[in-house]
Amino acid sequence: MLRMRVVLLSVLVLLVPALIFAGGAREPEGPIELRMNTLFHGGDAQAMQMIVEEFNSVHDDIQIDLTQGSWTEYFAQLNNAVIAGEAPDIGIALNFRLHDIYPALTPLNDSPAGNLLDTYGFRRNDYVEEVWDLATFDGNQYAIPLDNTMLGIYYNKDLFREAGLDPENPPQTMEEFVHAANALRDAGYYAFHPGAYGQARWYRRMWYVNLWQMGGELLDGERAAFDNELGREALEALVAVPARGWNEPGTNGAAQFDAGELGMLMNGTWHYLDMANVDFEWGMMGVPRWFDNRHTWGSNHYLVIPKQSGSDAERRVDAAAQAIQWMSENSHTWGIYGGHVPLRRSALENPELRNSDTWEKSLGMFTDMAFSGVYKPLPNHPSINEINAAIEPYIEQAYNGTMDVNTAISRAAADVNAVLAGN
Amino acid sequence: MAHILAERYAFRCRCIRPIFNSEVKSDKLLAVAVNPRERCGHEGAATIAPVPAEPDAAKHQQFAAMRRKANAKIPEWLLFILPYGALWLTFLFGPLLFGFFISLHRWDPLRGNAFVGFENYAVLFARARFWNSFAVTWQFVVLVIPGVVLVGLLAAIALHFGRFRGKSAFESLLFFPYLLNVSIISIVWRLMHDPSIGIIRPLFARLGIALPPLLNSATWALPMVALTTIWWLAGYRMIIFRAAIASIPADLYESARLDGAGPFRTFFAITLPLLRPTLLFALVVTTVGGMRTFGQVIMMTAGGPGVATEVLALYMYRLAFDFADFGRAAAVGFVLFLMIFAVSMVLVRVLKLKGDLR
Structure with missing residues (x-):
């Protein structure tokens, strides 16, 4: 009798983890979790946090896990993460760092998931063209303009x-x-x-x-x-x-x-x-x-997809582009929360932005400066x-x-x- | 007279050490470990605690011979250093070689690395900013070493020989900073120096001294970082020195007193000579630590104002993590390694530390 119990117990002990792991293996049907890493700190970081929370609340299939805060080491870390095959799915670039960092980024027109510019409707003339062009290297587009600070x-x-x-x-x-x-x-x-x-x-x-x-x-x-x-x-x-x-x-x-x-x-x-x-x-x-x-x-921030490796790169890159499209289309919130001039023309015309307190207090003036040649x-x-x-x-x-x-x-x-x- | 006694005692102690050792408290055991002169290599030790006779001596010898034969191919010393040696090879020597390898390249894995020989070194040696960091590193070491060693030593002496109230409070206060992380001590001191909210300037203003913002002064920033470092590390040296002083047997002092030696004579003839190995060890460790300093500098001044506090380790960090120039950063790292290695060797040989560490 005792022997019987011991055998049963052993079988159970062996079976439980097996069941758990089997359940885990079937998991990928759930939402994709994307890692987003930014260089924002202080007020900017709070604004981005609000935007990501909003994104997560309206999306069931994609969830973003946000890490922020390091400004000085950000690009070296991004570079090393790509070399190590551990890059975040979404990142931020600055205009004056694009030359250093673009080899670590996914070319959006030639990604593992195909031409993302076509798939998600990113068009040059939807943005301030000069800023778009700064992220073009050898005919490839590496970044989507976010703002002008x-x-x-x-x-x-x-x-x-x-x-x-x-x-x-x-x-x-x-x-x-x-x-x-x-x-x-x-x-x-x-x-x-x-x-x-x-x-x-x-x-x-x-x-x-x-x-x-x-x-x-x-x-x-x-x-x-x-x-x-x-x-x-x-x-x-x-x-x-x-x-x-x-x-x-x-x-x-x-x-x-x-x-x-x-x-x-x-x-x-x-x-x-x-x-x-x-x-x-x-x-x-x-x-x-x-x-x-x-x-x-001033400077420009861009939304980027660091180079991805691994078997699910195609799926992750596609989801990241989807998230970037949402953030870009809704970048009037980046203006309202963060105070920066959004560079997607539709976001800039958004009535919510134009009627916001931010616009009245500072953003209206900054937007004038951006488009009247004061910003150099x-x-x-x-x-x-x-x-x-x-x-x-x-x-x-x-x-x-x-x-x-x-x-x-x-x-x-x-x-x-x-x-x-x-x- | 007293130092002759000290010499004689040092010899005599070898024989009585097993007995002496069993009686000392744990902090004195630390001193025994730190103070290598106390180490007993005397064969006669066995006579004090005789080993019980082996019942089957012949069998034992036979086994020993077999074991010797089996081990003949692997030298014993290799087995002894193997555990630490494996870690040392993997985490210290390997990366060192790899760092040197990187320093010979224009290192950019995403665009492709290119071998450039010693070009990175040549470029660095032609840069004023490199030589500035080199000089700043040495200035920092010169400021920090006497501070840490002297404060530690004086505090240890005061605590051991002095008779005053609040001894343990004083000891705790001095040791406490060492328990804190480098980022905490840096942030605390930076805030104390802050021109708007810091406590240091208003305090001196009350004494009638108008201080400039010290961390923003090309003259004062480095001494202030050094002061923070002394505050941080002196307590730990104090503990080590105290343990070493405590391990000096009391009867030496007694004989000295009987011979009519005053406190100064006692200090220079007994305390200081017997502390020599500990002092030299502290000197080497503090020098090496000072040359590698990074955390305090990046958090208190970020190398500024200008490049007045940019030590080599910070310059290396800038090259690697601000400019992704890993080849030249590795070259700075290798120069730093050579510098530390050379200084350690010089200290060990010139100051005859090697003999003391045996």
């Missing part, structure tokens, strides 16, 4: 009033700007922060804005084009910010602004989301015409990322007052020329 000046209307300025007429010229900043400083506040969160890259971008407004350029073919009077004057204008007592080096402008201690902050479209939680009245003035031409720095794209050079990185330590040191402007510009130019020469 830009830098503009957010200002604290309460502090404007306190400094005796008219909050409804923010400065438009250099003269008005200097007047406003001096008034804010004299009222006892930080007047202006040119560098968003205070990392070197933000000062470098502000210097680009000055350079472009003065009519200067970053590159002339394969040479640095800023080792001249324009480059130096553009940097002098940036260094004037701490020199005039408008702010001090080493500070985080976004934190100062959100705490109500800063009058004017140069920051991107995404700062709209921070503004939901502040207890003062604010506005966004775009960028003043500081010099000859009104220009600002970075040079479309294969080494643009390394060029940026070569410049920024010198700009930061000049801003900190630890290197003089002439030395900073000539060293930055020498380093850029070394990058361009392949060294």
Whole structure:
């Protein structure tokens, strides 16, 4: 009897896992789970989270598992994940990283699941064509444009009033700007922060804005084009910010602004989301015409499908394209939640977007800037990322007052020329 | 006089060590492990704890001979290092060779790798930014080593010889930072330095000293990262030094006192010479650790302002993960390895550490 029980029990013990695994093997009929990995953090990440949650709630057959947060290592990680055959199904690319990253992406017109552009109706003229074309390499399309981000000046209307300025007429010229900043400083506040969160890259971008407004350029073919009077004057204008007592080096402008201690902050479209939680009245003035031409720095995000391996690549790539199509068609929500200018024309015309609070507060102005030539794209050079990185330590040191402007510009130019020469 | 005693005792202790050993507390056992001079290789040890006679000695010898014959082909030392050796080959030496291999290529698996010989090294050696990182790494090491070793040593001495209240609180406070992860200590110190919300500037302002934002100063940023590192690591060195000091037998001090030696003479004639191996070991370990520093720097200053705190490990990381330039990053890594290897060898040979570690 006992022996019988032992045998029965053993059979049962062996059978249960077998049944479970057999059940598991039949599973693929359920929803496909896609992994989406982005470089968004802060407000952007919240906005993308909302969009993905919305996607998941209206789809039964596809579910997206979202991971976000790392900005600096994002592209190297994406690259390595593709090499290791572990790439996420959906990713994000930036215009100035496309040259580095496109070999790791699925060509959308020639994917394991066929021509996805045809299948899901992605057409070049549905988007801003120049931005679409930046993602075209050797006739293949590697990415779908999502947005245009830009830098503009957010200002604290309460502090404007306190400094005796008219909050409804923010400065438009250099003269008005200097007047406003001096008034804010004299009222006892930080007047202006040119560098968003205070990392070197933000000062470098502000210097680009000055350079472009003065009519200067970053590159002339394969040479640095800023080792001249324009480059130096553009940097002098940036260094004037701490020199005039408008702010001090080493500070985080976004934190100062959100705490109500800063009058004017140069920051991107995404700062709209921070503004939901502040207890003062604010506005966004775009960028003043500081010099000859009104220009600002910005970038583009794209939706991409990293290269997939494995037996179910066809199915996953197809599902990823379906998800990207939905996100692109609904990218007005990315505008409403995230504050960025969507680049799909239908989304840009969406009445929900046009009537949103975001549009009224900041996005309307940014959209004007995007389509009136104020937004100036970075040079479309294969080494643009390394060029940026070569410049920024010198700009930061000049801003900190630890290197003089002439030395900073000539060293930055020498380093850029070394990058361009392949060294 | 006292140091002669110390020498004599060191010799004598070999014979009594088995007895001594059974009496020490666990923290002293650690000291025995750290302090190799105490290790007893004396054959006579067996006479203190005699091995019971083998009942069948002839059979035993026969077995031993058989085993020797069977093992003749595999040297014994190889068997002993095999467990660690396998891990070392897989996770340390293998990757090192592979890193060197990568450093000889333009490494881009998706577009195809290309062998370029030593071009990556040549390009790096021509870059000012590489030499900046090289110099910053050395400056950091020079700032950190004396700090960590001195603070650790002085605290250990104060705790061992000093008579004051709150000893264990002091010890815990000093050791506590070592329990924290590098990211936590970096974030805490960065926040303390923050120009808007940090505590350091208002504190000094109250004392009438107007500080610049130290982490944004090309002069002060690296010393501040070094200070954080000293705060982080000195407590651990203190524990090691304390254990080593505690393992110095008390009767040595007693004899010294009887001979009329004052506290300074005692320290330089007894404590310091017997601490020598531990001190040198701490020196090597701190130097190697200092050269590999990465976490504190990337989280406190990200190499800035400018490139004032960009150590080699951070420059390597930038090349690899910002620019996907894995070939040159591997070249920086190999240079860093050679540097650490050379310095370790020099310290071991020049300071005669090898003899002390035997």
